[in-house]
Structures are given as C-alpha cells and as structure tokens.
Amino acid sequence: MTAAASTDIKIIGKDEQLGYTAYQFGSFKFRRDEYFAHVEWPGGVRIIEIDRFLRALVRDIGWQFFYGWIFFDDIFGTQNHYGTVDIFGGTYDSGHKAAKTDFIETFPTDKVVTAFDTIARDWISEGYDPLRAPQETGSPLGRKAEPRKDALVRGFTPAKRMLGLPGDVTPRSDQSGHPVNRAFADLEFDKPEVHAEPGFEGQLNAINLFDHIARSDVTWNPSVASVTQASIFCVTSEEHMLPVIHGNDRNEWFIQLTDEIHWQVQDKNTGNPRGRIIMKSGDVCAMPADIRHQGFAPKRSMLLVAENGTPGLDELYAKGKLPPYPIEY
Amino acid sequence: MAYKTHVASLKNFQKGSLDIVNDDKKHYAFSNFFEVAGKAKPFERVAVAKNIEYAVEVAKIDGTSPWYAAAHDEFCLVMDGEVSIHFVKLDPSAAVPSGKRGAVQLPASPNGQKMGYVKGRRGHHVLLPAGAAYQLTSSAGPAVVLFQTVAGDVTIERWKDICIS
Numbered sequence: 001m002t003a004a005a006s007t008d009i010k011i012i013g014k015d016e017q018l019g020y021t022a023y024q025f026g027s028f029k030f031r032r033d034e035y036f037a038h039v040e041w042p043g044g045v046r047i048i049e050i051d052r053f054l055r056a057l058v059r060d061i062g063w064q065f066f067y068g069w070i071f072f073d074d075i076f077g078t079q080n081h082y083g084t085v086d087i088f089g090g091t092y093d094s095g096h097k098a099a100k101t102d103f104i105e106t107f108p109t110d111k112v113v114t115a116f117d118t119i120a121r122d123w124i125s126e127g128y129d130p131l132r133a134p135q136e137t138g139s140p141l142g143r144k145a146e147p148r149k150d151a152l153v154r155g156f157t158p159a160k161r162m163l164g165l166p167g168d169v170t171p172r173s174d175q176s177g178h179p180v181n182r183a184f185a186d187l188e189f190d191k192p193e194v195h196a197e198p199g200f201e202g203q204l205n206a207i208n209l210f211d212h213i214a215r216s217d218v219t220w221n222p223s224v225a226s227v228t229q230a231s232i233f234c235v236t237s238e239e240h241m242l243p244v245i246h247g248n249d250r251n252e253w254f255i256q257l258t259d260e261i262h263w264q265v266q267d268k269n270t271g272n273p274r275g276r277i278i279m280k281s282g283d284v285c286a287m288p289a290d291i292r293h294q295g296f297a298p299k300r301s302m303l304l305v306a307e308n309g310t311p312g313l314d315e316l317y318a319k320g321k322l323p324p325y326p327i328e329y
Numbered sequence: 330m331a332y333k334t335h336v337a338s339l340k341n342f343q344k345g346s347l348d349i350v351n352d353d354k355k356h357y358a359f360s361n362f363f364e365v366a367g368k369a370k371p372f373e374r375v376a377v378a379k380n381i382e383y384a385v386e387v388a389k390i391d392g393t394s395p396w397y398a399a400a401h402d403e404f405c406l407v408m409d410g411e412v413s414i415h416f417v418k419l420d421p422s423a424a425v426p427s428g429k430r431g432a433v434q435l436p437a438s439p440n441g442q443k444m445g446y447v448k449g450r451r452g453h454h455v456l457l458p459a460g461a462a463y464q465l466t467s468s469a470g471p472a473v474v475l476f477q478t479v480a481g482d483v484t485i486e487r488w489k490d491i492c493i494s
Contacts, residue, residue, distance in 0.1 A: 162404065162456050183332045192453040196445040203458060204416060204445050209406060210452030225454065226477060228402040231383035233477050253378035253385065255362070255475070257408075258336045260345060267351070275349035281337035282363040282408075283345045284377045284385070288356050299332060304406075306477070308380040325356035326380055329488035 009115035019144030025115040041089040044101040055130040055243030062153040069247025085112045131218040133239040158224030164207040172215035183300035184214035230310040239300035247292040249314040251326040259301030289317040290324035360491040362387040384480040391471040396435040400425040403457040403478040407449040410472025416444035431481010
C-alpha cells in the first residue's frame, strides 16, 4: 500500500469526438467512451460498463465511502479508513494477486471526494440520474451532452437524533418535492397521533417512516432515520440491483420491512461464494464483518439497516479482536 | 398494472431462505420478527439483532405493558396493529442512572408529570426519549413493535430458538 505522490486530480486528455475528459488521480487513470469506463493502474487495467461505474461512483461520494469496502465490480473499488481512502485494483482478487497486477493507493478523503465528483460531473449528462432506479432515468450511453445542472448527490443528509424533531432533518413530503414512488402507490400513509401535554411540545415525536421511505427518489441509499448513542437506524428503498458490492468492515443487520431482496454473499478477501439469502418482509439477517454482499430487488422494497457507528470498530475487526459475526449461540 | 407491496404481519408472514456454503448459517442469525413475536409472551422484548452493545428487540403488545424507562433515547417502530404509548417525565430521584444500558422495567406506575401520548400504527416510528417512562397499550388486538435500543435488563436473547441453523 502506498500513499499517493500527488493527491490532486489532473486532466490528462480529452476525447474530442465524444467530448469526455480523461483524468489521472494518483497512479490511477480514468477515461470513458460511449459504453465503458476504463480504469488503469500500474500493471493493470479494468473496463467497467459505464452505467454501473457511474452508479457506483456517485453513491461512493454520497456515502462518504460508507463502512468498509465499495467494490465497483469484482476488481476495482475503495476502502474507507475514516480520514483516508484506499483506491484499489485487483487487491481482493486472487488472480490479480497471483499475477502481481494488484495495486492499492491511499488518499485523503476530501481529495477522493473532489476527484470522484470531478469525474462524475464531466461524465454525466443531463437526463441521466445514477441515483434513480433504471426505469426512472435516462441512459448514460453515448456522447457527452448538456451537463447536469442539479446536485448529483442528494438524499444522504443524516438525521442527528430523529427525523422530524425540531432542528433535525425533515421527513420527505409532497411539499419537499418527494411524491410517493409508483411502486408504493398501493399503500395508505396515515400520520401518527402525537398528543403532547402543555410544556412538552417538541419532546414527543413520531413520524410515518414508511411514508418517508416511499417518497425516496433514490435507491440503495441508506439514510439515517434515528440514532441512540452509536446505534444507527438507516432506511432505504431498494429496486433493481445494488450497483456496488459492499464489503463489510463491521457487522451490520438488515431488517426487511416490505417485499423481498435477494442477496449474493461472498468472502470479502477472495470473492469466493459464501451463499445466497432471500429476505422477505419481517426477516432479519446479519451481514458479518468478513463478507461482501450485493442485493437484487425484483420490486422496489423498504429495507432498514441497523449499524453500529462506534469509531474504531473497523480496526478491532481487522485485527481479529472481535469475531466477524455478531452472535455466539 | 399497479404494484402490490407486500408487508407481512403477525398473522401473515412468509420467511425467506438462507442458503449458505463455505460458512456457518449461525453467523447470519437469520430470523423473522413476526414469527419471533408470535411465539413470544406479550411484552417480552426479544433481541432479533445485536451489534455488540446495541440491540433491536421485537415485542408483541397485547393489552397494556409494564412501564419502562431508559437513560438514553430508544425508538419504537410499529410493524403491525395499533399501539398507544403514554409518557411520564420521571422525577430526578426516580430516573434511570446515567450510564445504565438498555431499558429497565419499572416496578410500579411512575410518579412524575404526564408528557402526553402517541398513537401509532404500521410504519410509524416513535421516539422514546431518555428520562421518560413509557407504557404501551394495544388498542385493536395484538400489535408488533421493534425497539431500537441498547441491550439491557429486559432484553431476552434466545438465538437458538429463533434463528435458522
């Protein structure tokens, strides 16, 4: 693992025919054509379908690199060290390791955000929104067109204590520009009744969490709904496929609120298969700290993710001071 | 054609599946919280997820629960039925000591000022604020709630009974 010699993204070329800019960030080079992203590192190169690459890229920025590993595909991705970020190619693939074509480089987090945002801004045109479900947006294929004018990243604002409390994040609504998604139009969304005695106004709080999730205009984007100490409840609407493979650096728990999601689970370090999980409404399942997983949702569904945000947990798991699974029984 | 969203309930749930190779199924602690609630006694707070000190508990609310309180915030997500939650601001002398983890069951109705109540149904997420005692009552048959909390005195762990293994 090496620290990048240069941590600022640089323009290294422009495809005059297609209009896209090519970049170098540290030792990694990025360029795109009409259909693919090409990522190059010392000794290796990876070609990734452009829709998948951009869906992963924008989420990685929005998640601030999330907990642990974000695999854009089986070979290329990032690892969060909460202050620095590794970008890797082939590091968690036995073939690349054996051929010595693996490479990993460490950058300050803010520099990676800037670099990825620069690439995304240049490579994403008006009409394509990688945070939406595929049926709800245009295509990223083809030549560069008018640039997007609105925010690439949205929906990631975390509640500090609980959605809807005075001074905290407001749940989604028609007024905030978030209509109920077509896939949840069959549900009825009533409001909880909150009756506070005089003097306790603002101290009691309740929201319709299903309504909040149903109005999400992004998919595979866990956003914080409530927090007690370092226990974090994140909620998200899931449709089509998780456009990354998430490698855990701690245990997390999935609680399926509606419909179903199919998960493919692999060993985090090798990518070897560990299994397949089908979660239906009411199911609860741990995602251990030594796996990577990818979800597939045949119909838009609601998922609750329970995280432990205690600082330093990643290191305890990495050093083997905590077992990679959450429960002994 | 309109979409049909499936939300399970105490009476109507279908568990998914866990097909694991090269690992131990126990590591995934797979359960269904409607099934767990259905088999539990009313008001038992059974852990269905635990992440070191933090827990997600499920409870079947059938009638009126004991009073609970915690030194930290908790949250309650109603997943079936209708639940009324009444709150009392605990007198400082009766408050759960700072640093105490998880909910505690109070031996009797608490003294203190009434804060009000919340009535919630499926999908409603309710704050159970630190320092307040609370009591849950189901008003139309058994209800199911999930608690976001810290594992503590009232947390019941019966993983062997609830998980696929």
